[in-house]
Amino acid sequence: RDLHYPLRRQRQMCIRDSINAEYGEAKRSIHDALCVVRNLVRDNRVVYGGGSTEISCSLAVSQAADKISSVEQYAVRAYADALDAIPVALAENSGLSAIEALSEVKSMQGSQKNHRLGIDCMNKGTFDMKQQMVIDPLISKQQQFLLSSQVVKMILKIDDVIKQGTM
Numbered sequence: 001r002d003l004h005y006p007l008r009r010q011r012q013m014c015i016r017d018s019i020n021a022e023y024g025e026a027k028r029s030i031h032d033a034l035c036v037v038r039n040l041v042r043d044n045r046v047v048y049g050g051g052s053t054e055i056s057c058s059l060a061v062s063q064a065a066d067k068i069s070s071v072e073q074y075a076v077r078a079y080a081d082a083l084d085a086i087p088v089a090l091a092e093n094s095g096l097s098a099i100e101a102l103s104e105v106k107s108m109q110g111s112q113k114n115h116r117l118g119i120d121c122m123n124k125g126t127f128d129m130k131q132q133m134v135i136d137p138l139i140s141k142q143q144q145f146l147l148s149s150q151v152v153k154m155i156l157k158i159d160d161v162i163k164q165g166t167m
Helices: 020-042 052-066 072-083 085-093 098-112 138-166
Strands: 002-007 011-016 046-048 135-137
Touching: 011 020, 020 135, 020 138, 046 052, 046 138, 052 072, 052 085, 052 098, 072 085, 072 138, 085 098, 135 138
Parallel strands: none
Antiparallel strands: 002 011, 046 135
């Protein structure tokens, strides 16, 4: 099977593979790569990857939760915990102990005030994503946070409706 991606200025990409599973995986990988390029063309700003952005946001949300004295504090803390899911998944997929890796990087980010520190998935010996040159498009991170916040709001609204209906 052949897969053709017509590109501007008479460029074309052709993938040949005899196994359907590999063909499908190659097609998805190229699609993902083209989406990253599209996002960078739209907005070329980047943030550091490796879970560093999520860890930094988790620490900030946890600090904000400390300032809330009502029951809402628990919801804010749960959101901060949910942000840790990305770095935990990165650590697990890299064969690292997820809890140890996350707690080490979180404590380092908190003590050093360095938002670039993330999970060392490639075992390069440094947690600094700038040194490892691991970046993510800012527009992708913004969309991830926006969608996750919308889901949380939707769940909370459903919870409020159920509580009002039973009273």
